[in-house]
Amino acid sequence: MEGKNEVKLHGMWVSAYSKRVELALRLKGIPYEYIEEDLINKSRLLLKYNPVHKKVHVLIHNGKPISESHIILEYIDETWKTAPKLLPEDPYERAKVRFWASFIQQQLFESILKLVTSHGEAQEKAAAEVIERQGVFEEGMKEYFAGGDSFTNEKNWGLLDILMGSTFGAYEVHEEVYGFKLMDPDKNPLLFSWITRLKEHPLMKGLLPPHES
Template identity: 75%
Template sequence: MEGESSVKLHEMWASTYSKRVELALKLKGIPYEYMEEDFTNKSQLLLKYNPVHKKVPVLVHDGKPIAESYIILEYIDETWKTGPKLFPEDPYERAKFRFWASFIQQQLFESFSRVVISQGQGEALEQAVKDVFERLGVFEEGMKEYLAGGASFTNGENLGLLDILMVVTFSPHKVHEEVFGIKTMDPDRYPLLFSWITALNEHPLVKQISPPHDKLVELLQIYKPTNQARGSESH
């Protein structure tokens, strides 16, 4: 494969944004060098490669850095033609995928982030949880087009863009329930999404990139009391 010997990924083990890129590389069969970053002591290379945001992930291909996870996913799909396509070839289907990708990132992920920020704030927390459930309901309806007839993934037999975004956002739903007390993947309320995330979590490559449950619980418990004072270190 072209450029496969010079691919490096600057990431952090618990970053959902980093996991998007890591899973895409594995799906495409692209060998890469894992470069773990410490948010309390960022490497000079990370600051050099992403001087604007100073965040992970950053993909470095043949010495050329690409920042921001969604942009990196597009770059991977356009650069490496082997392996499953992450985005549909058809322009209309590709546009629909982009719409739902934006929904996951801007509606689901951000609304869940507000739940985390609103911990212990009474009405603010109640409204944030309500927003999450409403948007999950909308997403459940929207995915019926792609997961009809018992399909496990939205990209046929392979994982694609929506599967990647879904699994890295909600695969640790049991951790979220344990730490934040919100059950997002309720099989009674969202049977389609629950079946989807269950199938995704059983995928061998997803298992490879998923952070250990206990380690993630420990991290989020530390993060929880100070979440209002800290921003995301990945994008």
């Protein structure tokens, strides 16, 4: 893009949604200023830029705010047309990616949130839901990648890679804290292989907190 190109991101370090946006910005090579927000003491700018939800995360591009991670990611892809493209050019392929992106956000991620925020019987139910939905996603990805396309090509990350990395990137920490095997190589070998390759990428290593922390 020509002319002024100022990008700021209001986020929170523990937010998977913020990580999604940061991954997209880094993949595209877009310089940005990251502003850490305290949700107990929200900044005046955050309240100004996101008056509806009053929460992170918000992308500010040349003074114009965009909120909601899926909207921000598509905005980034449409505004900065440099590789890698987050969504395919072909309308049908793009629709398939959007379908599975929605599944990750509305099914997988939500069930994981229930798992880590519940206790007792409710947590057991949430754990079963995570296993079931991971199985659905595993089978869906087997079909999606059946054409031989290799996921997490270092030069061609896509939207699903970003969502997968931000959702499961810290799975080892969650497993230790909650005593639940979130990523099982025996039950979901494709997903396990996928996240392992993602975590080895320099962009992921520089974004996710170290396992030891």
